[in-house]
Amino acid sequence: GLEDGRLPESWVLEQPDRVRALHRSYVQAGSELVLTCTLGGTRFRLAHEGLEGRATELNRRAAELARQAAGDDAFVAGDMGPTGQILAPLGPLAAAEAADGYAEQAAALVEGGVDFLLVETLSDLAEARAAVEGARRVTDLPIFVTFSFDTHGRTMMGVRPAQAAQEMAPLVQGLGANCGRDPDEYPGFLEAMAAAAPGTILWAKPNAGLPHLEGDLVVYDASPASMAEVALRLRQAGAQVIGGCCGTTPAHIAAMSLSLGC
Template sequence: MSPIRSGGPMKPFLELVASEIVLFDGAIGTMLQARGLPAGDPAEKWVIERPEEVVRLHRDYVEAGAQVLTTNSFGGTRFKLSNWLDPSRTRELNRRAAELAREAARDEAYVAGSVGPTGAFLEPLGTVSREEMKEAFAEQVSGLVEGGADLIIIETQMDIQEAVLAVEAARSVCHLPIIANMTYNPGRAGYRTLMGNTVAECVQALEEAGADIVGSNCGTGIDDMIQVVREMKLVASRPILAEPNAGLPELVNGRTVYRETAEQMAGKLPALIEAGARVVGGCCGTTPEHTRRFRQKLDEVQGRR
């Protein structure tokens, strides 16, 4: 891995992406569950209740070779937080999530402020107006920026309208690099989001909204993700990010299990890069061991020792 710092300030993130394949961390939620987060509890609770465990996980990813840490704020809009936290603390929680990642990153990794779906539906399908949703995203991003995020990652989006609002909201409150990821599922009509959006229309809309990097995370294992990236490459003019799950989840004795091993996924990483990914990492079911194997494989691919 090339040094992020060379005795001076951190290299601008987009400059790093232009110069090498960049490695994100792996899962947050499934890893915290493996470390004791009760089933059904939102991962963000530990930002308040067990911050030391969040820092420890972030640090494990840094030591495994991740160049970017994702904040534990995936469900950090007021729509999601209101299920268990006073919505007036939304900005505070997101600021704290970024501070914890910043503490773990030290000067060895970038911090990406994670913004997930709101879980709400826009009018006319739902009751939330476009302005309300945009305000919720802006509030979350503002907290992440205050906490020290170096960039924003809008992820696991299933509705292109919501994703575009998230990008626009982020752009309205900060000048940081913005990554925008959709989640695609395979089907007879090809890869589409849950709301029926195609890969091509999502890439185009996200780039027009101002995303600096477009990508996909979650929903599939690495084999399907390779195909998704190939489709993205046909239309994307910005760098592409890919963060597959460790396979599809299976329920075994009441526990969710992901079966793709670190070795299996790392073995397919060159194909993901060849398909067009410039930024790679892991989503649900991946661990610091996956990150470690990814780092080793990337160093091989990029001719480093």
């Protein structure tokens, strides 16, 4: 498997067959949508492994791999995540520079054949706006944005679900929540977003429960059956796009798909 501390995106160039096979395993489990292996695909994150100069190549190739695996069976979302830096004035990265990096990533993902873009696991509204601005420079494809809320109902930067919806709904085709902590808190996040931005398409992509260590491995504690129940609650709360984030295996997806009648 992937060595501890390495970027998953490195496998796009080093282990493309394995990345393609992973995508395909989720499609075969019932996924109607797969994400490219590019959450950390901006030049800023890729710099951790000296890959910033290959950002266009890597993102384009990642989109091609996901497209090949999905075929006509699933949609492909170009996955874009945090830069890993704090934006000015609180941090060193200017919003304009962040937008340039997102534009570079989005252009490559579109060239590789994605159906739309998902900017996820965000904490900062300024970074969210920079991502959407950069992506919109290079494509008219739909853009969706999801934030990561913790157990206090805020992101790491203090953003509440209603605030995220009010700020971002006019700029994107849909929004929601991903990652974070307890899936049981997601209905509240979704209800707050729906109230703040009526009619918006809502996404929900919680982790498969809470993580714990088993030896050297991080294991998530939600069973496929429990995630199937979560999926039903998410739909009742208004989610129209439902999936899983960290710890979600093809077995989880199969159970969720079955429970939703997909």
